[in-house]
Amino acid sequence: MRRLVGVLAVTIAALTFGIVASRPAPPPAEVPPGSDFAAAARTIEALLDPASGIDPIALLPADFSTVEKVVPGRLRAPDGTMRAVHVDGGCSTPLGDENTRWDYSVGCKAHDLGYDLLRYAEKKGHPLPADLRRRLDDQLSRDMHKQCELNPQNSAGLCEMVADLYTVGLVVNSWHQRWGPPRAEPISSWAVGLLVVIFLFAGRPPWSRRSPAPGAPEAPPVDYMSMLRVLSMAGIVVGETVLAFTHASGFWLLQLAPLLFFAGGHANVLAWRSSEGDYGAYLAIRIHELLRPVFAFVLAWLLIPLTLELLDAPDGTIASVGPLVLEPLWVLGIFLITVAACPAMEWLYDRFRAAVPLAFLVGSTVVHAIGSTDAYLLVSGLLLALGFGQLAFHWEDGPLRQVPRPVLIGVAVAALLGFVFLRYLPLLGIAQVSLACTVRTFHWVPARAIGFLRSRPMTVYLVYVGLVLLYAGLTSSVGLDWFTRPRTWLAISMITAAILVAFFWYERRPRPVAALVGPVNGVQALACVLGVGYATLGVLGFAVTGVTWHIGAPALLGMALDPLANLIHLMLGGYLLHVVHTGKSGRTWPWLLTAAACVPPILSTWSPFGTVVHGATAVVALAIAGHVTVVRIRTKATVVNAG
Template sequence: MIAAGNLGGMDRRDLAGGGGVGSRGTAGRLPRLGWMTIVVLLAAGFLVIASRPVAPRTHPPTGDAALAEQAINDLLDPGSGRDPMDHLPADFTAVTGHVPVRMRAPDGTTRAVHPGGGCSSPWGDDDTRWDYSVGCKAHDLGYDLLRYADAKGQPLDPDLRKRLDDRLSADMHGMCVINPKDTPRLCQVVASLYSVGLVVNSWHQRWGPPRAEPIGPWSIGLIVIILLIAARMPALRAPPRRRQAPVPAPDLDGADQARSGYLGVLQAGSLAGIVLAESVLALVAWGPGQPGWVWPLTWVLQLVPLFFLAGGYANVLAWQAARGGFGEYLVARIGWLLRPVLAFVTAWLVVPLSLELFAAPPDATAAFGRIVLQPLWLLGLYLLMVAATPVMYRLHRRLPVLTPVLLLAAVVTIGLAGRGPVAAHAGGIVLALLFGQLGFHYADGTLWRVSRPALVAGAVAALAGLVALTTFGGQSRLLIAEPTAYASFVPSLLGVLLIGLVQTCLVALPQEPRIRAVAARGRALSPRLPRHAPMTAYLLYLCTMLLLAGLIAGARTASLTAGGADWLAQPRTMLALALVAAPTMLAFLIFERRRAVPEHPLVEVEPEPPEEAPLDALAAAIGVAYGALGLLGFAAAGITAAADPPAVLGLPLDPIANLIHLLLGWYLVHCVRIRTVTRPWPWLLTAIACVPPMITTMSGAGLAVHGLTMLLAIGIAASRSQPVLTLRTRSRAVTESTR
C-alpha cells in the first residue's frame, strides 16, 4: 500500500514541493528510437485494453433469439444434415438486412451463408488462393445471428462465438488438405494467422455480439496519447534551459514541526486504512457471505475526512511558504502525485486481464476493481482541494466561522436531498473542502486550543448522531460503498460527515508531548519501501491480492489442489501474476530506484519574469483541472469500458478521454515547472489534445469544456508565436552579422 512520505506531504521537503520523479534512471541508456517504440507500444496496449466493452449479461434465450441460437448450432455441425435456414427467425432479414443462401462447400457439405461476406483482413475481404470463402461466409452468417439476438435484447452465450471462430479455423485448415495449391505449409501458416486475428478480435469484444468499432476516433486518440507521452519523457525531449526555483520550506518552530509530522503519519495511515477496508470488503464479496456484516470495520477505517483534514493543513503551510504565485504553488504541491497515479493506472490496465486468466466471475472483478479505483477518487478530489486552497484560505482569514458553517450546511443539504451521481460528486467535493477548512483551523491553532472536555463531548455527540442516523434514519451502516456498488467513497454522505467530525475531535485531543511521540514513532515504524517507493509497494500489494483472488477462484471451481503448488505452477496462474509483477519491477527500476545521475544537467535557476506569472497560473490551473478530471473519470468509469460512458459532473467520459485528460494535465504542470508556457508549442498540443475527447464522448458539456479550452489554447499560441519568430529573426541577424 502507499504509505508515508510521498503521500503524507508533511515533511519539510514535501511541504516545499519536493519529490516527484527526480532521476533519469535508465532513460539515457536507450536510443530515442527505442524509447519511441516503447511509447507507441504502451499507448497501443492501453488503447486495446481500455476499449474493450463490458461483457454482456446473458440468460437462456426465448422466442426468436432461441431460434437464432438453434440456427447457429446447425451451422456449427454442417455434417449433421440439419439446415440452419429452417430455424431462421421470420424477421431475420428485416432486422439484419441480409438474405442468407445455401452454398456447396469444398468438403461436400451444404452451408447456409451470408452471400456478401468474406474473409476479413486489414486490406479488405481476401478469400486467399486456397479459397476459404465458403467457411468465411458461413462464419459471417453466424455473426449475423449473434447480432440479431443482441438486437432482440437477448445476447447469446459467449461460448457460441468461440465455437463459430473454432469452426472457421477448422474449415480454413481443412482447405489446406482439400486444396493445398502445392503450398500446404504456407496455407497452414495463413490459416493460423487468420485464426489468430479471429481470436484477438473476439477477445477484444469479450466474446460478445460482434460490433463495428470506431477505428478512426481511436486512431486519433492513440496519436494524441503518443504525443503527450513523448513530450513528457526525458529521453525524447531536449533538456530545459531553466527550471522553476524550488518553493522554500515553511519556517516552522518545534511545535509546528511536531504537528506537521503528526498529521503526516495520520494522512499516510488514513490512505492505508481505506485501501485495507476496500480489500476486506472485496474478499468478503468473493466468499459466500455478504459485505453488510462488516459495517463496524467501515466505521473504523472510513478515514477519508482525516485524509482531507491532514491535506488541508499541509496545503495551507505550502501556500504560506510560496513566493512565486499560484502556478508555482500548484506545481510544487502536486508533484508527489505522479508515481501513485502511474501505479493506479497501471493496475487499472493489468488487473482485469489477470482476473480473466483466473476465470474470476464478473462480481469478483468488479470487487477487485474497487481496490484500484477507490484511491483515484481521493487523489482526484485532493487535486481540486489543492487548487482551491488559495481561495479557501482567503475565505478562512476573512470568515473563519461562517465558511465552515456554510460548507457544513451544503453537505447536509446534499446528503438529505441529493440523488444520483452528480450529487455524489458534488457532495464529495464539498466534503473535501469542509475538512480542508478544519485543517486550516488546526494550522492556525484554533482546534488545538479547544478544551479537551469540549472535544470529547463533540466526538461523543457526533458518534451518537451517527448511531441514530443509521438506526432510525434509514441510512446504510456501511460507510464505504459495497465492492459492486457505484465507485464513490460517500455511500452515506451524512454518515461520513459525522464520522469525520468524530475523527477531527480525536485528532485535536493530544497535546504537544503526545504529538511528538506519535510523529517520532510513526516515522520509526513506517516501512522504508512505501515511503521511498510507493508505486512499487502498491503494485506488490496488488500482486498479493491477486494471488488471494486466484486462490478463491480456484477453490470455487474445484481446480485448486490440496497443496496448491500445482495450481501455482500452472501457466495461467504464473502469467496472471506476471502481468502485475512485471510493471512492479519496471516501476522500481525506472522510476523509484535512487540514482546519482540527475534527470538533466544542473541549470542556473532564473527568477520568474513578471509576464510569465499569469500564464504559469493559467497553465497550472488548466493542468490541475484536467488531471483531476482524468482521475475522477477513471474512478467513475470502473475497470472496464461501458457502452454508455459515465459522467462526472455531467461530463461523459471514457477510458481514452480519461487518459488524455490525465496526460494533458501532467504535461501542462511539467511545462510550468520547466518554464515553457510562454512558447506556442505547449498550447498547440493542448488544443490538439482536446480533439479526441470531443469525438469519443459526444455531448454538449464535452463540446463546451473542450471547445473553450481549445479556443483559449489556440489564442495563446497565436499570441506567443510572434515573440518567438521575432527572437529567431534577431538571432539569425546576429549570426549573419558576425560572419
Template sequence: MTAVISRSAVRAAPAPQGRDVFIDVLRLFGMALVVLQHWSMPVLSFSDGRISTGNALSAGGAWVVTWISQVMPLVFFAGGAANAISWRGSVRRGGTVPAWLAVRLRRLVWPVLPLAAVWLPLPHLLQALGLPEQPVVTASRLAGQLLWFLAVYLVAVAVTPSMLRLNMLYGWRVPVVLTAGAVVVDVARFTTGLEVVGFLNIALVWLAVHQLGFLYADGRLSRPWAMALTGYGLAAALVAFGPYPGSMIGMPGAAVSNMAPPTIALLAVAFGQIGLALALRRWIVALAEWPGVSRVLAWAAPRMMTVYLWHMSALTIVTSVVVVGLGVSTPEPGTSAWLSGWPHWLLMLSLAMSPLLRCFSRFETPPQASPYAGGTARIVVAVALAGTGLLVLTVIGFVPGTAPVLGAGMLVAGLALTWSAPRLQPAARPSVESP
C-alpha cells in the same frame, strides 16, 4: 485572491514553520489503515467463471470498527493542515496561486500515470490469454475506484487559497456553514428520494473536514475531548434515530451508504475522529520520535502514494492466484478459520505489493520542472482536465473501452499544461573598450 490579500492573511495568523510531525503521522496512519481495511474486507469465491465478492465488516456488529477504520476524514483533515502550511510558505517566498497549484497538481497526478499505463492494456491482455471476462472487468473497475480520493482532493487543493482567505475572515463559521449545507442536502435527499442530490455533499462534507485542517494550522482547535464526544455522540444519535446505517463504509446490498455520497453521519464521525486524534496528539508525537518509529515513518513517507495506488493491484494478483487459480475461497468472516488465515492472507498481499513498490515508487516525485509561468486560465484548464480524468477513471475504472483511454488522456493533457518551457536568458552584450 490577490497576493496582497494572501500576505495580509499570513500575517494575521502565521502558519507553523517546518513540517508538523503530527500531521505527517495522521496521513501515514490514514493511508496504512485504508490499505489494511481494503485487504481485510473482501470475502471472495470463484465459480462458473464468476468471482463473488462480499464484505467481512458486514457480519454481525463488525460495522462498529468502521467508526475508527474509516480514516478518510483524518486524511482530508491532515491534507487541509498541510495545504495551509504549504500555501502560506509559498506566499512568504513570493509565490503565486497558479504556480503553487501547478506544483501540487503535478505531485497528485504524476504517480497515476504508471497505474494507467499498466491497467489500460492489462485487461485486454488477460482476456486474450483466456481469463474469464467477469473477474477481469471486476479487477479493472476496482483499480480505478481508488482515484475518487485524488479527484476530490484535487478540488480541495484548487480552492485552498480562496478557502484560507475565508478562514482568516470568518474562522469557525466556514465549516459551520458547510455543515449546515450538508444537513440541507441530506434532508432533501431523504425526503424527496432523489439520490443524486446527495452527491452535493461530496464537496460540502469533505471541504468542511479540510477546513478543520486550516483551523488546526492556525492553532484554533481546542477542547479535543469535547470535539470527540460531541462528534461520536451526534453520529450515534443520527444512526439510532435517523435514516443512516451504522457502517461508515458502503456495504453490499445496503439501501443507504454513508460514504458514497458522504452524509452528515460520516461528518459527525469525522468530527469525533479529529477530536480524538487531537486529544492524543502529545502521545502520538512522542511515539513518532522513537528511533524505530521515526525510521519507519521516514521510509514510508516517500512511498505513501505508491502504496495507496497499487495495493488493490496486489489484491488482484493474490486473488488471481489463490481464489481464481487454485479455487480457494476466503473463509466465513469471524470464524476461527478466517482469524487464523488472516495473517497469512496479509503476508501474501505484502509479498505481492513488494515488487510493485520497488518498481513504481520512483514515480512518487515528479521530474524537476521550470517554475510555472502559464497564468491563471491555463492552470484552471489543467485542474479541470486532470479532475475530469480522475473522475472518469473512478467511475469507469480501466474496463476495456474508449472512456478509460479518454480519462488517461485528460490526465496527461492536464499534467502537460503545468509545465512551462525554461526561460532563455538574453545573451550578454560584449563590452567595447574605449580606444
C-alpha cells in the same frame, strides 16, 4: 529511424489492443428472451451442424434481414454439405479470402451469418451465450483445415499454416471482446489517442525526475499530520479490500476520507501560506505533488482487468476489486478541487471562523438528500471535503489544540454513537477529527516509516495491489496446477514489471521538492489553470468510468468519458503543470501538443459539452502557439537586424 518507428507502431498497437481487451463482458440482459432469441439460437445450432440436413435459413427470425440488413443465402461447401451463408460476407482478416488460393469463402460466409445472428440477439436485448461464439470460431477453423485436405493446391503445409493464422486471429479477437456479441472496435481513435499519450509521456510528466533548482526548498519534515495523511489513505485502500472480499457493508472503521480531508487540508494551508500569495505557484506545486500517487492508481487500472483474466479469477472479481482504484481516485479527485479552493477557504476562515465548517457540512447533507446522481454525489462530497479541510485552519492556528481533551473525547463518543444509529458519514468524520486532535505530543511519530511510505507511494501501493490480485487468483483456483500455468506467471510478470517501473523509474531516489522558474503569470498562468482542470477531470473521470471499458460512455457533468479520454486528460494536465514548472509555456511545442491532445477525446467520446470544452481548449492552444511563434520570429529578426 525505421526501427524506432516500428517499435512505436507495435507499442501503440499492443496498448490499443490490450486496453480495449480489458473491457468487461456485456451487461446482463434487462428484458426476458422472446421467440426471436430462441429462433436465433436454433439457427446457430443448425449452422454448427451442417451434416444434420436442417436448413438454417428456414429457422431464421422473421425480422432478421430487416434488423441486420443482411441477405442470407445457401452455398455448397467443398465437403459437399449445404451451408447457410451471409451472401456478401467473407474472410475479414488481414489475409482476406481474395488473397489466398485455397478458397475458404463458404466457411467464412457461414461464420459471418453466425456473427450476424449474435449481433441480432444483442439488438433484441438479450445476447446469446458466449459459448456459441466459441463454437462458431471452432467451426470456421475446422472448415479451413478441411479445405486444406480437400484442395491443398500442392501446398498443404502452407494452407494449414494460413488456417492456423486465421484461427489465432479468431480466438484473440473473440477473447478481447469477452466472447460477447461482435462489434466494431474504436481501434483507430484509440491508436491516435495512445500516440498522444506517448508524446505527453515523452514531454516529461510532472512525476518524472528532475534535478533540484538552485534554492529549491527541502522536503517538509515528517510530522503528525503527515502520518495522518498516509494512514488515512492506507485505511481507505485496506477498507475497500475488506469490502471486496467480505462484502461487509457495515465495515465502517476504515472509512477515513474525512480524516484525509482534514490532514490534507493542513498541507494545503501550509503550502498556501508559504507561497506568499502567488496562487499560480501554489497551485502548480501542490497539484504537482499529488499527481504521482494518482499515476500509481492508473497503473493499477491497467493491471487489474488483464491480470485477473490471466489468473482465471471469477467474472465478478473485477467488479469487487475495482474499488481499490476507484474509491481512492474519487477521494483524490475531490481533494484536488479543495487544493484549488484553499485561498478562498482562508478568506472564509478569517471572516466567519467556526461557522464555515458547519455550513459546509450542513450543505453536504442537504445536497445528498436532494439527489443521488453522480453530479449530486460530487457536490456533496466536495462540500464535505471543504468542511473538514476548513478545520485544518483551526488546527494550525491553535483553536482546536486548545480544546480540552475530555471535551474532544465526549464529542467523539457522541458523534460515533450518532453515526452508528444514523449512518451519517459527517458524524464519523467529526469523531475521527476529534480523536486526532486529542494528541498533544508528537515525538512518538515513526518518522522513518512514514517518510518511506510518503516518498514511495506508487511502489507500496502497487505491491499491495499485486498481492491482492494474486490472492484473488489463488482463492479462485481449483488445483495446484495454478502455480505451473504460463498464464499465472505472465500475470506475475506484469505485476512485477509495473512495480519495478514505479520504483526504479520514479521512486528509487528521493524526489526533490518542486520549484518553479519565475512567477506564474500570463500564458504560464493559463497553462497552470488548464493543467489543474484537466488533471482533476482525469482523476474524477477514472472514478466515474471504473477500471474497465463500459458499454456506452459514462458522463461527468454532461461530458462523455471513457478510460482513454481520462488517461489523456490526466496526462495533459500533468504535462501542462510540468511546462509551468520548467518555464517552457512560452514555447510553441507545448501548445501544439495541447491542441493535438484535445482531438482523440472528441473522436472517442463525443458529447456536446465535451466537444465545446475540448474544441475551445484546442482553439486557444493553437492561438497561443501562433502568437508565440510570431513573437519568437520577430524577436529573432530583431536580434539579427541589430547585429
